[in-house]
Amino acid sequence: MNRLISAFDDKYEERLASGASLDFGAVFAELEVQERLTVLSEFLRPHRERYAIRDLLLTRTSAQYPRYVEITTQEATSRTVTADLESIVLDSAGFAKVFAEVVGAFHGKPPRERVLAQFSHMGMIAKLIDDIVDFWDDIAHGRLNILHGLLRENAAEHERVMACAATRRAAGLRWWRATCPTSFERHCDLLREHRRCVTSPPLRLACDLMLVPVALRRPVLHTAPVGLRI
Incomplete structure (x- = not known):
């Protein structure tokens, strides 16, 4: 399922960038998405639980997809950080x-609601970390990025960071803290807030391991653009 959602998200971003239709059926009909769907369908074929899984996915999609499209098609300069965060709730955390x-x-x-909440917070953490690691790639391709949204609310820090956009492709924690201390601290506050809510030791370990690319200054994560990238 992770590969199916990854393929869907990749095609969604391609269509968003090119101005093509974001109708769910059109994105879902893309060849790469259908190939991943076939693999998942074959895996689930012997199991009667496939009907419950299908209904669950259809219910979640119909309830959340229209709002996600509404947010992501807004101009970045007019979109608020609140809207950006809502998009994560629908996408990565969702x-x-x-x-x-x-x-x-x-x-x-x-699963119980408290277990689902743990996974939701982990999805938020994954996206917030991705937005540090993928910052320059997201900017180059016009993707929604929470750190960039926070920077837009601080003109001086935004100007300093964007002055490096043409040349910088990796930035360590020290660089972020020196270049945009206020915006980066707000971003880290969001990370801390959600990490405090993850009390399951295995999930907390997974969240902490996600920070490794930031510490290593790895420029881009070439994996799924949703909650469980790393």
């Missing part, structure tokens, strides 16, 4: 939560 629900449905053991 996927992590649905992932847990699908696993639960497959095993006939629906």
